[in-house]
Amino acid sequence: MKGNVEERAISLGNFIVENKTTVRHAAKAFGVSKSTVHKDVSDRLKKLNPALCREVKKVLEINKQERHIRGGLATRHKYQVLKEEE
Template identity: 45%
Template sequence: MDEAIAQRCIAEARYMLRHRTTIRQTAAAFQLSKSGIHKDMLQHLPQADAALAREVSALLAYNKSVRHLRGGEATRRRYAQEKSRKSAECLQFPENTLY
């Protein structure tokens, strides 16, 4: 394996473990694709650093186990934001209307 790829994989893995991030968040931080990060973590990292690969694998398993909770929380926040936006719109009155 190319040394540059190995170093990139190790840097990505350390970032994931230090910040407890998901594949998507790591991809955004490194400005790479999710599939590229995923391939680095599952195929290249075990060849570069097996111990680090086991730690990342445990983090990925945890992220997968709580994925349904994160999705539900995101949906709840989105609908709460829409509800507050709609209620704010209802409180605004047109300027030229007599009440």
């Protein structure tokens, strides 16, 4: 979905809010880079739909606060899999 930039920004914003997802997951779902998602939901969305932009920022802030937990869980899972393979 690389067509209309404004439509993509609104679609990305809705996707992030509805699914409470990360920027990385949204980028993969829409086939764009993480940088593009950030640009769309922070700069472009602010001008197009300020209310949606505020909702997206809330979700992204929660993701930012939880990222160290997710990283730790991923590392734990990695070593559990390695231990099982031995």
